[in-house]
Amino acid sequence: MNSPLSAQDHEPLTGRGRSYFDQEGARGALIAFVSTLAFIVVVLLVIGRSENWPTVQRSFFDFELMWESRSVIWRGFRTNVWMFMVGQVAIMALALLIAVMRSLKGPAFLPVRFLAIVFIDFFRGIPIILGLLLFGFGIPALRLPGLPNSAVFWGLVVVVLSYSAYTAEVYRSGIDAVPDSQRLSAASLGLTQWQGLRYAVLPQAIRNVIPALLNGFVSLQKDVALLSVLGVREAVREAQIITGRTFNYSPYVFAAALFLAISIPSARFADWYTARDRARRSQGAG
Amino acid sequence: MKLEMREIHKSFGSNHVLKGIDLDVDEHEVVCLIGPSGCGKSTLLRTINLLEKIDQGTIRLEGQLISDGAANPNEIRQRIGIVFQSYNLFPHMTVLKNLTLGPIKANGMDPTAAEAKAKDLLDRFGLADKVHEYPDRLSGGQQQRAAIVRALVGDPEVLLLDEITSALDPELVGEVLSVIRELATRGLTMVLATHEMGFARDVANRVVFMDAGSVVETGPPSQVLGTPVEARTQQFLARVIEGGRL
Numbered sequence: 001m002n003s004p005l006s007a008q009d010h011e012p013l014t015g016r017g018r019s020y021f022d023q024e025g026a027r028g029a030l031i032a033f034v035s036t037l038a039f040i041v042v043v044l045l046v047i048g049r050s051e052n053w054p055t056v057q058r059s060f061f062d063f064e065l066m067w068e069s070r071s072v073i074w075r076g077f078r079t080n081v082w083m084f085m086v087g088q089v090a091i092m093a094l095a096l097l098i099a100v101m102r103s104l105k106g107p108a109f110l111p112v113r114f115l116a117i118v119f120i121d122f123f124r125g126i127p128i129i130l131g132l133l134l135f136g137f138g139i140p141a142l143r144l145p146g147l148p149n150s151a152v153f154w155g156l157v158v159v160v161l162s163y164s165a166y167t168a169e170v171y172r173s174g175i176d177a178v179p180d181s182q183r184l185s186a187a188s189l190g191l192t193q194w195q196g197l198r199y200a201v202l203p204q205a206i207r208n209v210i211p212a213l214l215n216g217f218v219s220l221q222k223d224v225a226l227l228s229v230l231g232v233r234e235a236v237r238e239a240q241i242i243t244g245r246t247f248n249y250s251p252y253v254f255a256a257a258l259f260l261a262i263s264i265p266s267a268r269f270a271d272w273y274t275a276r277d278r279a280r281r282s283q284g285a286g
Numbered sequence: 287m288k289l290e291m292r293e294i295h296k297s298f299g300s301n302h303v304l305k306g307i308d309l310d311v312d313e314h315e316v317v318c319l320i321g322p323s324g325c326g327k328s329t330l331l332r333t334i335n336l337l338e339k340i341d342q343g344t345i346r347l348e349g350q351l352i353s354d355g356a357a358n359p360n361e362i363r364q365r366i367g368i369v370f371q372s373y374n375l376f377p378h379m380t381v382l383k384n385l386t387l388g389p390i391k392a393n394g395m396d397p398t399a400a401e402a403k404a405k406d407l408l409d410r411f412g413l414a415d416k417v418h419e420y421p422d423r424l425s426g427g428q429q430q431r432a433a434i435v436r437a438l439v440g441d442p443e444v445l446l447l448d449e450i451t452s453a454l455d456p457e458l459v460g461e462v463l464s465v466i467r468e469l470a471t472r473g474l475t476m477v478l479a480t481h482e483m484g485f486a487r488d489v490a491n492r493v494v495f496m497d498a499g500s501v502v503e504t505g506p507p508s509q510v511l512g513t514p515v516e517a518r519t520q521q522f523l524a525r526v527i528e529g530g531r532l
Contacts (some may be wrong), residue, residue, distance in 0.1 A: 181370065181372060181374045182374065182376065184337065184370070184374065185370070185374035185375075185376070186376075187337060187359075187360075187363065188335065188337060188363055188367070188368045188370075188437075189363065189364075189387065189388030189392055189436070189437075189440070190360045190361065190363040190364035190388055190392035190393065190440070191360065191387070191388060191391055191392050192360055192392075195391050195392070199376075199387055199391065200376050200387075203378045204376075204377065204378055207378065
């Protein structure tokens with residue numbers, strides 16, 4: 001996206017962009033470092049000296065077992081990654097379509113609006129896990145000709161539909177936040193309602209909701225693991241299989257670490273993007 | 287007759303905003319609508335290019351009935367441009383993109399031709415160096431001038447101007463009014479709602495005083511602003527003079 005504020009891209013964003021340490025000064029940095037270190041040492045001592053720690057360690061932090069199961073869980077995790085990547089793309093497209101359907105004005109579009117509202121109410125209203133059981137087991141059991149029978153397919157469909165219902169409302173809040181005068185302005189140029197949405201309203205609306213979309217993406221990364229109930233061999237399912245065999249929970253911990261390795265950077269990126277966007281807006285307004 | 291409006295009625299819920307307005311606008315004529323806030327002048331402007339649907343009455347453009355719902359509003363709006371008080375430029379597009387969006391997408395103008403025309407107009411109105419700027423980098427006066435140019439790129443037959451200086455800092459009003467003056471000299475047909483009485487006297491061929499949804503008095507500016515006949519016009523102008531705006 002080309003920036004309206006190219007001049008400002010080269011200078012630091014005062015306040016927000018600066019790191020914690022710049023603001024506190026060297027003395028503050030030293031204090032923060034020492035107190036953090038002391039805190040970690042105390043926690044490790046308390047945990048390590050507890051008499052139950054060896055039991056916990058054997059059950060949860062068996063690094064040998066983690067090492068043995070790493071490739072199986074990693075293979076499963078790659079399934080998670082492609083599921084949430086494909087899912088996110090599908091969600092953003094479908095949700096946008098539903099949000100647009102819902103925001104069309106005029107009596108002629110009543111059935112379209114109605115359909116969008118029914119969709120949102122339904123898929124936002126049922127638990128994902130129930131949808132998974134219903135679609136993931138139910139539809140393949142029908143053995144209908146021409147329909148895919150794969151659990152991954154139907155599981156992903158349910159997750160996408162459910163997330164799209166939420167995300168459509170996110171988009172809609174973004175559309176509602178664009179002043180009515182922008183639609184009026186588009187109409188006054190002779191643009192049709194659709195053209196006004198496409199060129200004037202939606203670009204602004206989408207920019208409004210990017211932080212919320214990123215947040216939803218972080219959530220989706222974890223929720224695709226729900227497909228394990230359908231027997232999809234993703235990371236949690238693989239860990240579960242090993243745990244079932246060894247009665248040791250370390251594979252779960254390993255899988256958790258993989259999820260964190262993706263979700264924490266994603267969350268930080270969302271924070272960073274939101275802060276940058278806010279700084280740009282306040283500069284633009286001033 | 288360029289525009290003929292007969293017996294225009296418009297209500298918002300129980301609020302009867304326009305109560306049977308008759309208004310004719312000749313080719314090349316500049317008509318100023320004046321009157322207290324809430325008298326219906328903005329609404330009247332918006333009914334002309336069908337941004338507001340009228341409840342009763344008829345609007346004709348070049349003799350063609352446009353208010354019966356059969357005319358395509360998007361086509362009418364290409365022929366009758368409008369500029370609003372709050373500029374309403376699209377904040378996510380450069381000035382040039384703002385200007386060419388309508389002509390390219392609505393009028394089907396060739397993009398290269400639209401850009402050339404937009405640049406030419408920006409140049410003529412002193413905005414040549416703002417072509418690739420985003421609206422938030424422009425002053426209010428520059429934004430409003432860009433909004434006026436945006437309404438001109440598609441070559442409208444009539445231009446409607448809805449209190450286009452009301453949101454501006456006083457020192458920026460002049461640059462916007464001079465644009466309108468130039469358009470008037472070029473013979474563009476314009477209908478403008480304004481609080482700038484001095485400007486109305488300068489630029490208008492005819493002044494229409496509205497109050498409470500009706501036309502009270504109409505005539506040449508010297509008459510309506512100088513020697514008004516109706517009591518309501520006199521009262522309004524007395525208040526305006528007190529406020530130092532005439």
